[in-house]
Structures are given as structure tokens and as C-alpha cells.
Amino acid sequence: MNAYDAAAVPARCDVLVIGAGPAGSAAARVLASAGREVLLVDQQPLGRDKTCGDGLIPDAHQALRRLGLLDAVMARAQRVAHVGCVGPRGGRIDVPGSLAVLPRQQLDEMLNRHAQAAGARFVQARFERPLEDAQGRVCGAVLRAGDAEFEVRADWVVLATGAVPKALSAAGMCERHTPSGVALRGYVQAPSLVGRIRALEVVWSRAVRPGYGWIFPAPDGHFNIGVGVTDSHRAVGGKGAKKDINLRAIFDAFVKDYAPAAELMREGRLVGELKGAPLRCTLAGARWSRPGLLVAGEAAGSTYSFTGEGIGKAMETGMLAAEALLQPGDDAALRARYEAGLQALKPRFDLYERANRVNAAPWLADLLIWRARKSPRLLARMSGVLNETSNPGNLVSLKGLSRLFLE
């Protein structure tokens, strides 16, 4: 169901999942598969778009496999075999991995339908605020669809509302209003470049500093091109303020500076507009739970700093939330289980945060690329980072840098 139909909305359910992005749909799928009565709501209709690079890195493949959706996604996605890292001096290294690109409009609709196929009900409605019992425990939510406001009671609420902090604030979970980063992307149709841009190209250069640019080959002769800046805001008097960053100007500089981007924009046709969106990274900026409520996905900061990738970790945290709620135990025990799951992921997020220094000092990318071209072991380690079998931070820690010269 898309539009609000009072008769179709249950007055209560076991778990109310707010937000039908990768985190919310993954949580809904796991819970519904286990027989829980799940209501999945999103303020936008099924088939909505999401501003994203659409790149599926290995953690997303693993999450989709666990959800039983990988084959269906790969049947529609553009398969990619490498991340092409390009340094400011033009040096390039192709890091192998299981990669793909599928526009979020399609991916998110598949995930949502997958949750519905397991028994979750989907309703287009906006979360306004939580319902609380006499002890202050969340016991449902007030939702709005058009002019109608209605209440849904639930044993648990999973808040998976992404990087825009409005719902987080309304739920009393937001610790930092400003995002960790911002990014801008567009789709370009350029059949003549199919087969010529084959990797997920990630480009560091002085022109895009303090960010990075990308070109990702999407299905049907399309390319996703964009620029991102993590660490885009600074704390000013207790509140965050955007640094002097103009994403559109960085995008133009990327196109001017990186020859394949210039060729793409020259030979291709921009489909729709360039669109920007915020990022929330490093599992920071929000409380992870309160009695009766868990926060999952990018609302909990589940996007990686440095690369801005978050689809895989959004699904993973959604599944962690669902798995915690399927265990026996009281409110405190279930929340502790979920928070322990997130805590176990935290070191990896912290390492990506440290790796983020490459964006501020692109010469580090030059150094890494130069060394990786000479060292199969280093290339294997970079592939290990991508495939989540080794630590990213080691590559840019002091120890890691000194090892670059020894390997």
C-alpha cells in the first residue's frame, strides 16, 4: 500500500520500522521472516529516489546475500571488478573486489518489496514523534499521512530515517544536528563510454580537495558522477556550521581537472539534475537506543567516513537491530545486545575516520598509489580493506606509512 488508507493500517504491531531505506527494509525483512508483525513506514512512496553514488561494495554484497537478495540485485546491477583509485598526479591503482552499481531507486524498491514478501506491511506516512508510556518508554509513534494524524502502538520502534536529523530530533535521539559530510551526484547517459570507464573510479586531486570525485558505471549506458566532502562542518559555539564548501564548484573543478569526467560530460547527456545530500558517519552524532526504540542505519551514523559508503553498513545495522529484537530478554537486555553489536563495528568506522586524512592531504593518495603499484602485498592489503578483511587505518597511520617504505 502506498497512500494512507486508515483501514489498512494496524493500530498496533510488534515492531514499527520508520524509514524504508536499506537499514529499515533490512530490519523489516529479518523481523517479518521470523514471524513478527512489522509495519514499515516511509514518508516517501515505494520507488522513491535517494541521492547516492549507488556503489555496492563488498559489505553490501554480503548483507544482500544474508538477506537472500544478492542474485536478484546482481541480475539488474552493473557488475564491476575494481575500484580505480586515482591520485592527484594521475597515478592509478585498480583494487579488485566484488562490486556493483544499481540506482537506489531500484535497489531500495527491491529491498522494500523483499520485506513485504516476508509479511511486512508498508505504508507511506511520516513519523512525527514517539508515543511514550507512563514510564517514558517508547510504545509506538504518531504518524502523519496528508492531513491525517494517527497513532500506531508497537512493542518496539526501529528508527532508520537516514542522514536528515529531523526524525532523530523528534525522537530525542539526536546528539549532533549537523552532518559529517555532504555529497553531490548526477546521472549521465553516455553509451559511447560504456566499456571505457569500467571501474568504480575514485579520484583525489587538488581540484576537489578537501573531498574526492567519483565516476561509477551504472546499468544501461548510464554513469553516476559526483563529488563528496567528508568533515564538511565544524563546531562553532556548540552548534555545527558548514565550512566554506561549494559542492557545485567542486563538481565543476572535478570535471575540468579529470579528463574522463570532462569526456563524460562532453559526450554524455545529463539526466535530471545534480542533487546533493548530507552524510552521517562514524557511528557518531546520535544515541543508539532508548527504552522501546533502536536507531539503525545512517540515522545512527552508519556511513563510512573517507569514502562515504554506507549502503552495506545500513543493512548490517538494520539486521543487527532485528536480530537483537528477536532474542529473549527484557528491554535493557535487548538494547544492550544491539549496542554491543554496533560497538563491535566501531573500530572499523574509527579506522575509516583516520583514513579520511587522505581527503585533506591528497599527496597521501599519491604515496599509497605509487607504493601499491610496486608492491603486490600492499595492493593485496588495499583489497583486504575493500573486502573488509584488513584495517583501512593501518594504511595511513604513522606505522602504516613507515611500512610503505619497507615492504
Ligand SMILES: Cc1cc2nc3c(=O)[nH]c(=O)nc-3n(C[C@H](O)[C@H](O)[C@H](O)COP(=O)(O)OP(=O)(O)OC[C@H]3O[C@@H](n4cnc5c(N)ncnc54)[C@H](O)[C@@H]3O)c2cc1C
Ligand atoms: C551523494 C551521496 C553518494 C553516496 N554514495 C554512496 C555509494 O556509492 N555507496 C554507498 O554504499 N553509500 C553511498 N552513500 C551513502 C548512502 O546513501 C547511505 O549510507 C544510505 O542511504 C543509508 O541508508 P539508510 O537506510 O540508513 O537511510 P536512507 O537510505 O536515507 O533511508 C532513510 C529513509 O527514511 C525515510 N524517512 C526520513 N525521515 C522520515 C520520517 N520522519 N518519517 C518517515 N520516513 C522518513 C526517508 O524517506 C528514507 O526513505 C552516498 C550518500 C550520498 C549523499
